[in-house]
Amino acid sequence: MLDKKLSGAGLRGQSAGETSLCTVGKSGSGLTYCGYDVSDLADNTSFEEVAYLLFNGELPTVDQLETYKAELSTLRDLPQLLKEVLQRIPRDAHPMDVMRTACSFLGNLEPENDFSEQNHAANRLLAAFPAIMCYWYKYSHEGVEIDCVTDEASIGGHFLHLLNGKTPSEQHRRVMDVSLILYAEHEFNASTFTARVCASTLSDMFSCITGAIGTLRGPLHGGANEAAMDMIQSFSSPKDAKVQMAGMLERKEKIMGFGHAIYRTSDPRNVIIKAWSEKLAQENGDTSLYDISVACEEFMWDSKKLFCNADFFHASAYHFMGIPTKLFTPIFVCSRLTGWAAHVMEQRSNNRIIRPSADYTGSEPRKVTPIETR
Ligand SMILES: CC(=O)SCCNC(=O)CCNC(=O)[C@H](O)C(C)(C)COP(=O)(O)OP(=O)(O)OC[C@H]1O[C@@H](n2cnc3c(N)ncnc32)[C@H](O)[C@@H]1OP(=O)(O)O
Numbered sequence: 001m002l003d004k005k006l007s008g009a010g011l012r013g014q015s016a017g018e019t020s021l022c023t024v025g026k027s028g029s030g031l032t033y034c035g036y037d038v039s040d041l042a043d044n045t046s047f048e049e050v051a052y053l054l055f056n057g058e059l060p061t062v063d064q065l066e067t068y069k070a071e072l073s074t075l076r077d078l079p080q081l082l083k084e085v086l087q088r089i090p091r092d093a094h095p096m097d098v099m100r101t102a103c104s105f106l107g108n109l110e111p112e113n114d115f116s117e118q119n120h121a122a123n124r125l126l127a128a129f130p131a132i133m134c135y136w137y138k139y140s141h142e143g144v145e146i147d148c149v150t151d152e153a154s155i156g157g158h159f160l161h162l163l164n165g166k167t168p169s170e171q172h173r174r175v176m177d178v179s180l181i182l183y184a185e186h187e188f189n190a191s192t193f194t195a196r197v198c199a200s201t202l203s204d205m206f207s208c209i210t211g212a213i214g215t216l217r218g219p220l221h222g223g224a225n226e227a228a229m230d231m232i233q234s235f236s237s238p239k240d241a242k243v244q245m246a247g248m249l250e251r252k253e254k255i256m257g258f259g260h261a262i263y264r265t266s267d268p269r270n271v272i273i274k275a276w277s278e279k280l281a282q283e284n285g286d287t288s289l290y291d292i293s294v295a296c297e298e299f300m301w302d303s304k305k306l307f308c309n310a311d312f313f314h315a316s317a318y319h320f321m322g323i324p325t326k327l328f329t330p331i332f333v334c335s336r337l338t339g340w341a342a343h344v345m346e347q348r349s350n351n352r353i354i355r356p357s358a359d360y361t362g363s364e365p366r367k368v369t370p371i372e373t374r
């Protein structure tokens with residue numbers, strides 16, 4: 001929204017601390033990680049380089065990257081006890097609940113004993129999340145117990161390989177990589193702030209990340225990409241999309257994948273993932289979903305000056321790669337974990353317990369009346 005107010009409820013516009021990890025919505029450059037523009041990172045780096053950057057403050061050299069990727073590869077497999085827990089989670093469970101439970105359970109099996117283990121804990125989750133998601137999905141939906149290890153060099157390729165049981169195309173690998181880069185970090189968003197609040201009590205990494213997953217789950221945050229997909233699929237044509245969306249706005253319904261708490265006129269990630277969605281549409285011979293998505297974008301801008309956030313064109317891009325809609329938000333977890341963990345480390349490095357105050361709006365002081373006379 002052009003006249004968006006960066007103040008008021010929801011702590012909007014208030015500084016809640018310092019970070020050297022990210023800027024969001026600063027004039028000139030929309031989104032930066034450790035000083036690098038996200039579009040530069042999306043064009044010229046891999047997700048593992050971005051993870052390294054967020055955890056270490058600098059991009060890796062060739063040798064550092066090779067060592068880091070080799071370390072991550074050794075951390076991909078899941079302990080048998082975790083596989084057994086995943087087998088017991090029903091097919092109709094929400095996949096974000098699966099991620100939340102698995103993260104918490106891994107924290108029981110391999111606890112972070114002290115903060116010197118924080119990088120290992122973060123890397124373990126980063127390496128294991130794709131297998132957690134795919135192991136549960138394939139077991140509960142297809143009765144298949146997958147091997148959690150692949151020879152894929154990248155996390156994005158590893159995920160696609162686990163999901164489809166075969167080597168992904170170069171294009172799909174690259175789209176996953178870009179997607180994971182785009183979702184990696186976003187300053188004091190709701191889930192990251194949750195992680196920092198938890199970290200500020202000196203809790204462990206697994207608790208911080210488990211809390212963050214629960215916060216990302218909601219449709220106003222990470223859950224929007226799935227909700228956007230359901231909506232786009234319910235439209236039969238670009239014209240139908242515009243008619244239906246007009247009705248939704250009239251009924252004051254929120255349209256998922258549009259608007260943002262910080263950006264006012266555009267989300268810098270949208271143009272990047274939209275371009276990939278278009279390429280994938282061409283590859284798939286799609287003649288409706290991409291055009292419908294573009295019609296939604298035009299309609300929302302023309303009627304409400306609301307723009308697509310990162311989630312909107314992720315929906316069609318993931319769909320074109322054959323990813324089931326219910327896994328969209330868990331993929332977001334695989335990526336944002338890097339931002340969450342980096343913020344946990346940053347909070348720990350200069351900590352004071354996060355404990356704001358509230359403006360009281362309740363009743364005046366009063367006396368308890370005996371229960372029989374109330
Ligand atoms: C990765 C991410 O987490 S990105 C966000 C993903 N979430 C979504 O896509 C959900 C849909 N979007 C929204 O609900 C909101 O835009 C949020 C939660 C992202 C931001 O919320 P806010 O900062 O409160 O929004 P903002 O101040 O811009 O809202 C201004 C007005 O636009 C309306 N508005 C904002 N977004 C939308 C939307 N997607 N559909 C319809 N109306 C909207 C608000 O209802 C509000 O109207 P009002 O003044 O009549 O109450």
Ligand SMILES: O=C([O-])CC(=O)C(=O)O
Nearest residue numbers: 186188189190261262310
């Ligand atoms: O910053 C926010 O409020 C939401 C978010 O995480 C993102 O857009 O990636």
